[in-house]
Amino acid sequence: MKRILTYGTFDLLHYGHINLLRRAKELGDYLIVGLSTDEFNAVKHKEAYHSYENRKLILEAIRYVDKVIPEKDWDQKIADVKDNDVDIFVMGDDWKGKFDFLKDYCEVVYLPRTVGISTTKIKHDLFTVKNG
Ligand code: C2G
Numbered sequence: 001m002k003r004i005l006t007y008g009t010f011d012l013l014h015y016g017h018i019n020l021l022r023r024a025k026e027l028g029d030y031l032i033v034g035l036s037t038d039e040f041n042a043v044k045h046k047e048a049y050h051s052y053e054n055r056k057l058i059l060e061a062i063r064y065v066d067k068v069i070p071e072k073d074w075d076q077k078i079a080d081v082k083d084n085d086v087d088i089f090v091m092g093d094d095w096k097g098k099f100d101f102l103k104d105y106c107e108v109v110y111l112p113r114t115v116g117i118s119t120t121k122i123k124h125d126l127f128t129v130k131n132g
Contacts, residue, residue, distance in 0.1 A: 002028030005086040005106075007071050009036040011048035012122050013058055016114035023111050024090040025064035032084050033059055034071035043073070049123075081105045 006024050010017050010033070025031045036044065037052050048055060056068050069080065081089060081102060089102045093110040102108050 001030060002087045003085055004028040004031045004088050004090055005034065005077075005080060005084060006031070006090045007034035007036070007077070009041055009044070009046055009048055009119075010055055010059055011046075011050055012119045013055075014117050014119065014122065016117040018062070018064075019114045020090075020092055020111060021062060021064040027088050027090065027109065030066045031064055032067045032069060032080075032086070033065055034076075034080060035059060035068050036071045040072050077102060078105055 004024050004027055006020070008017070008020075021031065021033070035052065035056055036046070036048075038048065041048050050058070052070070059065050059068050067084075069084075077089070077099065078101075080086070082105065086106050088107040088109055089099060090109045090111060091099060092113045094113055096110045099108055
C-alpha cells in the first residue's frame with residue numbers, strides 16, 4: 001500500500017487541480033491531501049472563495065482523494081509524512097525544489113502544472129466579463 005501526500009488550497013476547484021490529484025493517486029494506492037486552512041491561506045497571502053469546510057467537502061468527493069487533513073503551517077510536513085507513513089510527497093512543479101528536505105523521509109515528486117488554468121485566472125476572467 002503506497003501512500004501519497006500532497007498539499008494545497010484547492011479553491012474554485014478546476015481541471016488543473018484534478019489533473020494533479022489524479023496523477024498523484026496514480027503513483028500509489030492512498031492519497032492524503034493537506035488542505036490549507038483559512039488561517040494558513042492568510043499566511044500564504046491567499047484568500048479562498050470557499051471556506052476550509054466547504055473546500056474539504058469538495059475534495060472528499062473526488063474519487064482520487066482518500067483523506068483530507070488540515071494544513072495549518074509551513075512546518076508540519078515532516079510530521080505529516082511520519083504520522084501518515086507517507087511513501088511519496090507530490091506537488092506541482094511551481095514548487096520544484098522547495099520541499100526537497102522531505103527526501104530524507106520519503107520520495108519527492110514534482111509534477112508538471114496544467115498550463116492555462118488557475119484559480120487566479122478564473123477570478124480575473126469572471127471579473128473582466130462582469131465588468132466589460
Ligand atoms: N496545480 C497544477 N496546475 C494548475 C494549478 C495548480 O498542477 N494549473 C497544482 C499546484 O501545483 C499544487 C496543487 O495543484 O500542487 C494545488 O494548487 P493550489 O491550491 O494553488 O496550492 P498552493 O497554494 O500552491 O499550496 O504547502 C504547500 C502549499 O499549501 C501549496
